[in-house]
Amino acid sequence: MTLLKVDNLKVHFPIRGGFFRRVVDHVKAVDGVSFELQQGETYGLVGESGSGKSTTGKAVVKLNDVTSGQILFEGRDLAGLSRKEIKPFRKDIQMIFQDPYSSLNPKKRVLDIIAEPLRNFERLSPAEEKKIVQDFLDKVGLSPESILKYPHEFSGGQRQRIGIARSLTLKPKLIIADEPVSALDVSVQAQVLNFLQDLQTEFNLTYLFVGHDLGVIRHMCDRMGVMYRGRLVEEGKSDEIYENPQHIYTKRLIAAIPDLEPEVRGEKVKLRKKLTAEYESSYSKFFDEDGRAYDLKPISPTHRVALH
Amino acid sequence: MNKAILKIENLTTSFRIGNKYHAAVDDVSFTVAENEIVAVVGESGCGKSALALSIMQLHNKLRTKSEGTIHYNGQNLLKLNDTQMNKVRGKELGMIFQEPLTALNPLMTIGKQIEENLDYHTSLSKDEKKQRTIELLTQVGIPYPERTYKQYPHELSGGMRQRAMISIAIACNPALVIADEPTTALDVTIQAQILDLLKDIQTRTKMGIILITHDLSVVAEVADRIVVMYAGQVVEMGSVKEIFSNPLHPYTRSLLNSIPSATHEKNRLHVIEGIVPSIAKMDRVGCRFQDRIPWISKHAHEERPQLHEVDKGHFVRCTCYKQFYFQAEGDESTHDITQSR
Known part of the structure; x- marks a missing residue:
């Protein structure tokens, strides 16, 4: 079942300047992105900083205004809805943020942080609320006493779990995870990733996983899309993309991942040099005159590439 | 094996918390040879950066105590006074910091920041300095060195800023460069470029590099030897091949x-x-x-x-x-x- 369908999504930010701060130009942060999420799967959006992956993620929760395009969530278009109309959907789509240090209010206790979404949507007595919060704390592996503590009393990994608990309280269907582990150490990162997988099975969650670390994305995602300058350049099953990248940008991105085997490093350097040369020589094959990637074309039932 | 440049013996760096000193770097010994990249790996809080700052003597002297020896060029760096250390730092030992945006001065042009180092350690004339700076910027692969010379850090992208920082570190042809998480703040594609660049510079200048990082894949990519640190101590040390094939x-x-x-x-x-x-x-x-x-x-x-x-x-x-x-x-x-x- 298709849970989320993003169709030709565009998010343009105005650049203002000149007389009366008129709009002089637009930054096309997301410029025509389409993808689909099936119920229960994990879809990854990868790209470098500035590629528009986070903007896409935020547009789905409507933290950014959508310039044009459709965001169909269970068949209903969210893109055109007003703030008031979108409110009921906020229950179903939740977000996990990148930085566990700045995404938790330092002046609130853990109880208030985790209960905040609940208080927005449900009328519960303090006792009921406390019980729910404690249940979720238990699920994310934090001790029940932590409800009266403040965020600074926790380590990075624990804070990220508080953020995760907060996103789960309303039993959402879709979770947008915007680089949930990039601020964490490898060992803690492993903890959070395992844990996200466990929760997915337990609550039947669908993840839109935004990230720049291809290792993490491959580990977590069934399907993924590679973004470059606001456009998708390649989309398909994670394995297909890793083993058989077609677009020059995807090839460069994969060649740039450091390998854990020291023996092959000489070849890697050569491969990267070769790809840089290929990128320059065959630029027109992959991008039009304005530097935009072409539209995606299917090369197999599950694999689409932006080729001319 | 090549000639050892830096020899660290039983280095213990302690910080004062309350009235007591606690060792953040505990009895660490290793050497760095010419043309060698030694990677120091560990999670946050393992003492990797404390080690880097001890070698450069950048810790606050009132609250830290360093014992042991750091042999460089026949002298013990820990015994040098500030004036002597200032002559070594920047000239013989270069440092690349993690966050290029916070480590560079936002109010100075890139050119001036590189020249600052040359000012201190060389007696080049104004024109020679400018020429040398442009040469350095070209070396680190900045496409328009003349223009970048006049730009401020905020005008450059992350990768370019890191390149500018590398050019500051190598301005006086140091024998050893300490790179503290040089690519952590960068994207994978840029990270690969910066690592390739460091390797390139090294083959040209034969300098030793201490690469501090938490990312083992970066280590596998460039390092010759690994020092794994945990809670201030070295827990494992060996060649990259050895550690990755037989940890x-x-x-x-x-x-x-x-x-x-x-x-x-x-x-x-x-x-x-x-x-x-x-x-x-x-x-x-x-x-x-x-x-x-x-x-x-x-x-x-x-x-x-x-x-x-x-x-x-x-x-x-x-x-x-x-x-x-x-x-x-x-x-x-x-x-x-x-x-x-």
């Missing part, structure tokens, strides 16, 4: 197992239980990794863990590696990894 210490093995790799299958990642102990609270006598592998019998650890040379140039601390197995592998209480290989 012994439980910490190194756990770290390697917890990386979601692009080439590996989707099995569950290994999680290291607990956290790195804080320097004020850790057990300074026994094996410091003990609490994070509770399923290993207490008797497996040495009472006072020492570094043992298991192979030529391959050192491991404590004896617990002999009986270590991953919890998920089951309860083979006498699982001996040297036999299973």
Whole structure:
């Protein structure tokens, strides 16, 4: 079942300047992105900083205004809805943020942080609320006493779990995870990733996983899309993309991942040099005159590439 | 082996917390040879950066105490006074910091910041300095050096800023460069470029590099030798080939197992239980990794863990590696990894 369908999504930010701060130009942060999420799967959006992956993620929760395009969530278009109309959907789509240090209010206790979404949507007595919060704390592996503590009393990994608990309280269907582990150490990162997988099975969650670390994305995602300058350049099953990248940008991105085997490093350097040369020589094959990637074309039932 | 440039012996750096000194770097010894990249690896809180700053003597002297020796060019860096150290720092030892945006001065042009280093250590004329600066910017692969010379840090992208910082570090042809997480703030594609650049510069200048990082894949990509640190101590040390093909210490093995790799299958990642102990609270006598592998019998650890040379140039601390197995592998209480290989 298709849970989320993003169709030709565009998010343009105005650049203002000149007389009366008129709009002089637009930054096309997301410029025509389409993808689909099936119920229960994990879809990854990868790209470098500035590629528009986070903007896409935020547009789905409507933290950014959508310039044009459709965001169909269970068949209903969210893109055109007003703030008031979108409110009921906020229950179903939740977000996990990148930085566990700045995404938790330092002046609130853990109880208030985790209960905040609940208080927005449900009328519960303090006792009921406390019980729910404690249940979720238990699920994310934090001790029940932590409800009266403040965020600074926790380590990075624990804070990220508080953020995760907060996103789960309303039993959402879709979770947008915007680089949930990039601020964490490898060992803690492993903890959070395992844990996200466990929760997915337990609550039947669908993840839109935004990230720049291809290792993490491959580990977590069934399907993924590679973004470059606001456009998708390649989309398909994670394995297909890793083993058989077609677009020059995807090839460069994969060649740039450091390998854990020291023996092959000489070849890697050569491969990267070769790809840089290929990128320059065959630029027109992959991008039009304005530097935009072409539209995606299917090369197999599950694999689409932006080729001319 | 090439000539050793820097020789660190029993370096202990302690910070004052309250009235007591606590060692953040505890009895660390290793050498860096010419044309060699030594990687120092560990999680946050393992003392990697404290080690880098001790070598450069950038710690606040009122609150830190460094013991041991750091031999460089026939002198002990720890015994130098400020004036002497200032002559070495920047000229003989260069440093590349993690965050190029915070480490560069936002109010000075890139050109001026590189010249600042040349001002201090050389007696070049104004024109020569400018020429040298442009030359440096070209060397680090900045496409329009003349223009970048006049630009401010905020006008450059992250990768370009890091390149500018590298050019400051190598301005006086140092014998050794300490790179503290040089690529952590960068995207993978840019990271690959910066690592390739560091390698390139090294082949030209034969300098030694101490690469401080938490990313083992970066290490596999560029380093010659690895020093794995845990809670201030060196727990394993050896050549890159040796460590990646035959990691012994439980910490190194756990770290390697917890990386979601692009080439590996989707099995569950290994999680290291607990956290790195804080320097004020850790057990300074026994094996410091003990609490994070509770399923290993207490008797497996040495009472006072020492570094043992298991192979030529391959050192491991404590004896617990002999009986270590991953919890998920089951309860083979006498699982001996040297036999299973």
